[in-house]
Amino acid sequence: MSRISKAFEGKKALIAFITGGDPDIETTEKLIIAMANSGVDIIEIGIPFSDPAAEGIVIQKASERALRGGCTVDKLFDALKRVREKTDIPLLFMSYINPIFVYGKERFMKNCKECGIDGIIVPDLPFEERDELLAECQQHSIEQIAMVAPTSLERVEMLVKDAKGFIYCVSSLGVTGVRSEIKTDIAEIIDRVKAVTDTPTAIGFGISTPQQAKEMANFAQGVIVGSAIVKIIEKHGRDCIEPVSRFIKEFSL
Amino acid sequence: MHNKKGRFGEYGGQYVSETLMKNLKELEEAYLRFKEAPDFQAQLNGLMQNYAGRPSLLYFAEKMTAELGGAKIYFKREDLNHTGSHKINNVLGQVLLAKKMGKTRVIAETGAGQHGVATATAAALMGLECEIFMGKEDTERQALNVFRMELLGAKVHTVTSGTMTLKDAVNETMREWVTRIDDTHYVLGSVMGPHPFPTIVRDFQKVIGKEIKEQLLKVEGRLPNAIIACIGGGSNAIGAFYEFIDDKEVRLIGCEAAGQGVETPKNAATITNGTVGIFHGMKSYFCQDEYGQIAPVHSISAGLDYPGIGPEHAHLSDIRRAEYVAVTDDEAVEAFEYLSRTEGIIPAIESAHAVAYLKKLAPTMAKNSIIVVNLSGRGDKDVAAVARFKGVKIDE
Secondary structure (H helix, E strand, O other): OOHHHHHOOOOOEEEEEEEOOOOOHHHHHHHHHHHHHOOOOEEEEEOOOOOOOOOOHHHHHHHHHHHHOOOOHHHHHHHHHHHHOOOOOOEEEEOOHHHHHHHOHHHHHHHHHHOOOOEEEOOOOOHHHOHHHHHHHHHOOOEEOEEEOOOOHHHHHHHHOOOOOOEEEEOOOOOOOOOOOOOOOHHHHHHHHHHHOOOOEEEEOOOOOHHHHHHHHOOOOEEEEOHHHHHHHHHHHHHHHHHHHHHHHOOOO | OOOOOOEEOOEEEEEOOHHHHHHHHHHHHHHHHHHOOHHHHHHHHHHHHHHHOOOOOEEEOHHHHHHHOOOEEEEEEHHHOHHHEOHHHHHHHHHHHHHHOOOOEEEEEEOOOHHHHHHHHHHHHHOOEEEEEEEHHHHHHOHHHHHHHHHOOOEEEEEOOOOOOHHHHHHHHHHHHHHOOOOEEEOOOOOOOOOOHHHHHHHHHOHHHHHHHHHHHHHHOOOOOEEEEEOOOOHHHHHHHHHHOOOOOOEEEEEEEEEOOOOOOOOEOHHHHOEEEEEOEEEEEEOEOOOOOEOOOOOOOOOOOOOEOOHHHHHHHHOOOEEEEEEEHHHHHHHHHHHHHHHOOOEOHHHHHHHHHHHHHHHHOOOOOEEEEEEOEEOHHHHHHHHHHOOOOOOO
């Protein structure tokens, strides 16, 4: 059983997102350890990108900070190797397809494996294009996380029948970012997912409070919190470890 | 194997978020249904003739031909279309399609403002709500076009993310589309983005090359030796080239923006300097670094100031069916002034890139050979920017 699958065993999983290298690599290393010790079950690390078209303003700015701070995917690989020696928490990369493609798909996945990355989320690689990475992911046992959106109702079966790790269910239309209210018929889509596969589901996009997370956890086996954490990093910079840990401890699914 | 849909060789594809896939499929289906439908075609042709002013003229530039002392020079006068550029061809097609699909709102990116103005125009005509996204830098260098779009009833959003130019306007329009998708069609302005856009936009623009062929056969009784067009995303170029792709003896030449020079970081010469990547929904060539971060590009022309190129051009370049050359800001401005002075035609600064290459090529060719330059737009919008470039102070 993979590290990701284990994270869902007998419990709801809290998945935390941060942008790698925001505001610098050392802070990212410390944050991962601190979040793992604060009750997070899976950590998703965004590879900063110049043009994050699926992100709202909070994660866009995080990408800019990380790139300004000199973060590269090579530096992230080095940092995660060090992190892997200290924690066994499942680690995911979230990356747009271009940084992976240009780095070299095979080289990228090989490095992922070497530093203990368990899975990858590529927001601009839909089902129809998944072959772009399929062979490389399989060769290095990196789980390619399937995404399901509010517009996916008629596509669910195709999207999830071979899904590995978990299924990322996008809560609502739009880009990432804090939403005061999540209006969606995500429950119907998740029901359809559950009819096709036993692979666990996790809901992301717009979940910012422990209350929202708890509500969403009624529908799914996991909840992804991103922009709300990144906002704390934006506010506190290198001193974000303590406030982020405190914020995460407020969540109980 | 790759998704074969919408591929030009290895380029193209549909690299977008899952949320958009349903809409892209609906768009593709609707397009396939309507493109052959006689009533859609009749309506579109009616708009092209009676509203846009097609066919556009093919003008023999006698003075330039004599002065440059080589090939006979013809200009395809897309600058004379309603709204002043080739952009209206694509926009009338897409907005009509959007309306047939039951959409009530259109959104679009714009660089120089030509596509934004064209979209706002078509939306006004067909009664759709319209919102345009434009980089802050471009709203400044093309302030008049912002006012024009507003005059046409569009809402203009100033984009302040990233480099605040065309690529960021595309990012922001994508973000808007994914947020409000049911009633909204994204009128993509060039032969780029995810399938089916590169095909749809090409099909709506290929009228340019068709007319060139008909018109030239009528006056010269033969095909041109070369066709020259400027390239940002590449819609006017593919429009001019497409009809001639199988006519192997016709050279097809695309002119990219070299900005301050291809050896400097301040350029937008994608084929010359770029590498293969996947961005804005498509696999193609992009100006980017070793880590796949998209490069900040530069051109005096807001319409060519884009770090990528349409996937069909990437393919035409790889198979060497089309040639791609780079033209600097200085050369473009010089050609802008030259064409104004010599033929009394002020070209868009984008189109001036094609004119600049024409000036190099024509004297090297035999006197009985023929070059057609696609004059994609008129230059009224650029007069202030060119004055600024030359350090001339004018009060707009």
